[in-house]
Amino acid sequence: MAPLKTMWDEFAEGARLLGRGFSLYSRSPRLLLLGLIPAVISFLLLATAWFFLLWFIRDLAATVTWFADDWGSPWRGVIRFGAGAGIVIVSALVSVLTYTALTLLIGDPFYEVISERVEDHHGGAPGLPDLPWHRTFFKNAADSIRLILLGIVVSVPLFLLGFVPVLGQTVIPVLDVVVGGWLLAVELTGVPFNRRGLRLKDRRAMLRANRPLALGFGMPVFVMLLIPFAAVLVVPAAVAGSTLLTRRLFGLPTDKPSAALGKPPLVRAPETVVPGGHDVGVAGRL
Template sequence: MNAPRIAAPVTGVVGRFFTGVGLLLRGLGLYVRSPGLMLLGVVPALISGALFVAAFATLAYFVDALAALVTPFADDWSATWRSLARVVAGLALLGLGGLLSVVSFTAVTLVIGDPFYERISERVEERLGGTPGAVDVAFWPSLRRSIADSVRLVGLSILFGIPLFAAGFIPVVGQTVVPVIGAAVGGWLLAVELVGAPFYRRGMRLPDRRAQLKADRPVTLGFGVAVFVCFLIPLGAVLVMPAAVAGATLLARRSLGQSVTEG
């Protein structure tokens, strides 16, 4: 299904990036004004969050052993260089774990809380004038498509995460440039994942949302990176997840050239 693409505003790449950040803030405002939905939206995020916090804590606990496992070449080095190599390896492992955790958390939470987040997204659309081109989507087919798309996106995060993990061993670059690239990759994947509900509501699939979001990539990255950073903050993923769904609905409407102003 083809949809019109909104023209990118002439505000420069940086300005458009912060426009995307602003969509998350607007989503937070819309979400806060619906206390009932707030509570419903937090419940699935709490369940998923507990699982992923436990998983990441386990990774952090065993990170020294894992760092030694992936750096056998350093066994014969001096103690100083061996320790430095394993600290770098540990940081790279934690970075990879963080990227995979954030993307996987979003995928799992959207599946667990599908009815709740669908309602949040619908409520946002109602406030903005409804859903042009809406189609009836049965629950089970929608859930199956959502799971399939989420699995593909998690697979992509692994595909990107492995070379980023390897690049983490490069001195200085691995501790400065690589985390920025990781946030950009994670932000893009999060944005593509979070806009699923409003696109499904219009009968559009994963290739459609990718194509529409690419029309103004800086805005998409601004939104996605803002969500990614919030999700790295302790309890941030749990508290921000429903607002991210609301903001993603705004992002989807904007990418499709539809109103994002309450009338």
């Protein structure tokens, strides 16, 4: 029971850090405005794509189940309902990742400001490199594209399983949330990690070593991004929360500004030197 309790505590800690990110972001009108501009642009683009997807969902389901054209009722209806559900499930995962990546790409300078303000509010990150946004922009873009492609690859088996009656409409959506939450945790921490001179493999490794914490943060973000119109507020606040999550991984304070080191670091792996001379644990890859 102890390991399960520890995993639950870390999961709850991840959700708490997300909640604190919302609290910090909502208390600053200037940060609210900075975060809303790219989020609204991305939302309008994605909403247009979803409009056409839902408008043609029956045609798409019929197209991918061409083999059932001669089937009788009710099996043709069942298989096409499963196909439609599978398309929606896969589209939800891909669109959430795409929306987040697009919003971070459009608003990279804005979200760098939000993340940096959160860091400064909690005493900064002494001893760690602090690269300006124009030095990390292309790294953020490249990492986001890689994560989108990974999300598409992962979506293929979920899409195929969506054809299975009952399983495709019950278990698969839950797996969708877990997978999407993990990928979002990796994606959103890109801003504070890249500012420290670290790349995708570094944050993926550190998050994997603390997976319950990452899922506790990422899964609620994924669910909230499925709520219409909520996305414009979720991503900017999640950037603030991801900065706190990153600080937690590095053992830096996340509650109140303090000169002390704060909570002890979480699970770390063999040491590797990154730009700036700071040692960062790398635990493995996804």
